[in-house]
Amino acid sequence: MAQALLEGTKLRLVFEAGMDNEGNPILKAKTFSNVKKDVSxxxxxxxxxxxSVLCNDMLYKVERNDSSEIIA
Incomplete structure (x- = not known):
């Protein structure tokens, strides 16, 4: 049976930096690496x-990106 070993976690913040000519939001992202794997x-x-309080743009969404190694 295969197993997944958690190798790393990243925190990605997506900010809304305004609107384009068609009224769609302009999104910008900032990624923070080396996040503790067991963080809640x-x-x-x-x-x-x-x-986000320290930034000029409004926080649009928060993402957690985990990467794992699959072993047999």
Whole structure:
């Protein structure tokens, strides 16, 4: 049976930086690497909110990106 070994976690913040000519949001992202693998969803959200307060743009969404190695 195959297993997945969690190798790393990244926190990605997506900001709304305005609107284009067609009224669609312009999105910009910032990714933070080396996030602790065992961090909770609440802790990630609190960190994202604290970082977004320091930015000029409005926080659009928060993503957690995990990468795993699949072994047999």
């Amino acid at each position: 969803v609440d802790q990630l959200y609190q960190a994202a909110h604290a970082i």
